[in-house]
Amino acid sequence: MSAPSAEGSTDSVQTFELGPEHELRFEVEGKNKVIMSVRAGMAEVFGTELVKEKEYTFLSGAKIAVFTWQGATIELRGKAEGCYIAKETPMVMYLNCHAGLEQLRRKAEENSELHGPVLMVVGPQDVGKSTLCRLLLNYGVRMGRRPIFVDLDVGQSHVSIPGTIGALLVERPAAVEEGFSQQAPIVYHFGHKSPSGNIKLFNTLVSTLAECIKERMQANRKANVSGVIINTCGWVKQSGYRSLTHIAQAFEVDVIVVLDQERLYNELVRDMPPFVRVVFLPKSGGVVERNKAARSEARDSRVKEYFYGLRSPMYPHSFDVRFSDVKIYKIGAPSLPDSCMPLGMKADDNKTKLVQMQPGMGILNHILAVSFANSLEEEVIQSNVAGFICVTKVDPERQMMTVLSPQPRPLPQTLLLLSEVQYMDSQ
Numbered sequence: 001m002s003a004p005s006a007e008g009s010t011d012s013v014q015t016f017e018l019g020p021e022h023e024l025r026f027e028v029e030g031k032n033k034v035i036m037s038v039r040a041g042m043a044e045v046f047g048t049e050l051v052k053e054k055e056y057t058f059l060s061g062a063k064i065a066v067f068t069w070q071g072a073t074i075e076l077r078g079k080a081e082g083c084y085i086a087k088e089t090p091m092v093m094y095l096n097c098h099a100g101l102e103q104l105r106r107k108a109e110e111n112s113e114l115h116g117p118v119l120m121v122v123g124p125q126d127v128g129k130s131t132l133c134r135l136l137l138n139y140g141v142r143m144g145r146r147p148i149f150v151d152l153d154v155g156q157s158h159v160s161i162p163g164t165i166g167a168l169l170v171e172r173p174a175a176v177e178e179g180f181s182q183q184a185p186i187v188y189h190f191g192h193k194s195p196s197g198n199i200k201l202f203n204t205l206v207s208t209l210a211e212c213i214k215e216r217m218q219a220n221r222k223a224n225v226s227g228v229i230i231n232t233c234g235w236v237k238q239s240g241y242r243s244l245t246h247i248a249q250a251f252e253v254d255v256i257v258v259l260d261q262e263r264l265y266n267e268l269v270r271d272m273p274p275f276v277r278v279v280f281l282p283k284s285g286g287v288v289e290r291n292k293a294a295r296s297e298a299r300d301s302r303v304k305e306y307f308y309g310l311r312s313p314m315y316p317h318s319f320d321v322r323f324s325d326v327k328i329y330k331i332g333a334p335s336l337p338d339s340c341m342p343l344g345m346k347a348d349d350n351k352t353k354l355v356q357m358q359p360g361m362g363i364l365n366h367i368l369a370v371s372f373a374n375s376l377e378e379e380v381i382q383s384n385v386a387g388f389i390c391v392t393k394v395d396p397e398r399q400m401m402t403v404l405s406p407q408p409r410p411l412p413q414t415l416l417l418l419s420e421v422q423y424m425d426s427q
């Protein structure tokens, strides 16, 4: 192995000999890319097996762990930052967790009255929740299972763009460079980067998605046996904690994995009914902490990926839309004191009200969700969305806006929901 430079970054070709249960960790920054390949042995990235001699390219922002159960020789080409081999990892414990899930799946296979395990991963920010979900899903699918992945992390969604919650049926392991294939996800518009943006709406959407998943599981025996893996946000105090208990109830979770935080573990042991297993697992020392700027950058690249694709480029359309041809709504009216509300309504009810917006400069660079609902009578809030557009120009004089859209005109629906998530299209 050639030695890394003073900053821990390497530019040349480097070969690493990994012993059994060792993990090679590195990051890619700036405009760099790193090409990785397995020269000998077997290795995996977050649960996806690597193909020997195949070249995997990681771009800026990637934070990667190449793990091997048996030992492997890994080659890296390009500028890998903070490259090192870790000999201590929690992977055996994560594998045991997967083995526990398999046991429950086998029981469900034998008894048609049972369903597969519904597991929720919780913990504060940057403890590897998304990574553990990916690992458990990958291990499940490698055993021939078809688990459902539910992502409730509205800040850093892995199913759709930020500001949404969603779910997808996982039919094959995540692509090493791109993650899970996002064909036919179920996506609900939330419109905020944290559940705290509108906790009432968040809980309502969680309940709706939970019902939808239950129906899908009833209709698909294989998914029903395989179970559900739920990713959550890192907001674990006060209302954040209450929203976790709401998720547990709505999805009727069987297992909660708490990463890293003993306090949260103890609170959940205290508050969950006895049939819910609460398990504590340590976080991996490799999980990279992200500051506010890095999170915002990750959100931006997620939206960019939605419109422009990641590796295989996509070519979004840009066209004008007349203000009079669409109706734009925001979900959630300003709170009024209970005493000012009509009889029988609580101030909180306002949080799920649709408020029509007058299109203007205020929507510039905002994401709009294109709702499947045709009219207000249909439950707009509880309908999943067809997709997203981004407002790239507003012309109040001509009463027009220009939008970026994955599909050519016309818009499939004219009911649009405003998101606080913004994206500056500079392509």
Ligand SMILES: Nc1ncnc2c1ncn2[C@@H]1O[C@H](COP(=O)(O)OP(=O)(O)OP(=O)(O)O)[C@@H](O)[C@H]1O
Pocket: 025, 026, 062, 063, 064, 065, 124, 125, 126, 127, 128, 129, 130, 131, 132, 153, 156, 232, 233, 234, 284, 285, 286, 287, 288, 289
């Ligand atoms: N063992 C590891 N070695 C190196 N990098 C890792 C490892 N595990 C996770 N990472 C990286 O650390 C970053 C944070 O991990 P992850 O997104 O899973 O955390 P999280 O708890 O879900 O974060 P959030 O606070 O957004 O919910 C990711 O970029 C991931 O690729």
